[in-house]
Amino acid sequence: MPGNVRPVTDERDALLAFLEQQRDVLRIAAYGLTEEQARATPTASSLSVGGLIKHVTATERGWMDTVLQRTQPVTQEQLDKYGDDFLLGADETLAEIIADSRRAAEETEEIIRGIPDLGRPVPVPDAPWNPKDIEAWSVRWVLLHLIEEIARHAGHADIIRESVDGATAFELMAGAEDWPETPWIKPWQPAAVENS
Template sequence: MAGNVPPVADERDGLLRFLEQQRYVLKVAAHGLTDEQARRTPTNSELSVGGLVKHVATTEDGWLDIILKLPQKPFGEAMADYAAGYRLGEDETLAGVLARYDEVAARTAEVIAGIEDLGQPVPVPKGVPWYPQDVEAWSVRWVLLHLIEETARHAGHADIIREHVDGGTAIPLMAAVEGWPETAWVKPWQAATAPA
């Protein structure tokens, strides 16, 4: 998949494809990183590329649980998990969180395929300070749009962090992932080699 979504058949297809494209560009930002590089926090924030992939996978999966009206953890416990969800732990690998992200994406496709009406209400979790207390429900459509926005925001974070880690930027990384030939405009990213 290149940097643009192909033509879409309908609203559902469009929402899922735009979400898929944002997942893809986030994963492109992780291309070629070692686990150690994926843990690096080279900016003033505590964000890392690996931690961002882990966070968006967990967030997307959590929204599926809300859509399906599965039991939620108490807010305090959820917040502890939320904070840890931004870090790629020493016992975790980039390959592992990327595989988990693929599993979540497959779950999203399956869950959304089973929902006939994208206007189906999704209850607003109560007691969460950043959710409106005067709104009872969003829709599945709203959740998908929110996931696109959330993933896009963090894909942008990952681009900045990646550039700080090793200089890799979006288009050369995408060229490397997709096997584009080198041109006068684009040279596919290559891992730096250690001096002899």
């Protein structure tokens, strides 16, 4: 993934390309992390890089359920568990979370490619955080909202990652994609392990 989105051919292609770019930069924040580092919460928040990837994946699937009208009203049990998707379980690995993120992206792409009209109404689900005075959004609105949601959390992940080991977004991107070193950027590499 280069630092910018590739040229796009039309609105649908643009929305999907920008959505994928945001997913990629979020995943890049996890590049080279250990399992412990993926769970680390080194900032004032309780967020971790791995937890953010897990949350974004669940959120994306939830929005695709909404687009396909497979959602049910939010239950009290779901409200009580709000935020659980920000945490990696003891049995979850970073590799599994990233692989699931990729599967969700493929699912979204397939769903969106199968919808002829991005203006198709998407009924607003009954949830405490949704407006009560709007009956429907559009598929286009949902995609723009997903881009915004993932971009917000990609920014969180950048800050958390820099707090974990000092790595910054473009250094990580350069390391993950094997860019050549230049005067303005040195690709990230794991710190050398010293022998005792």
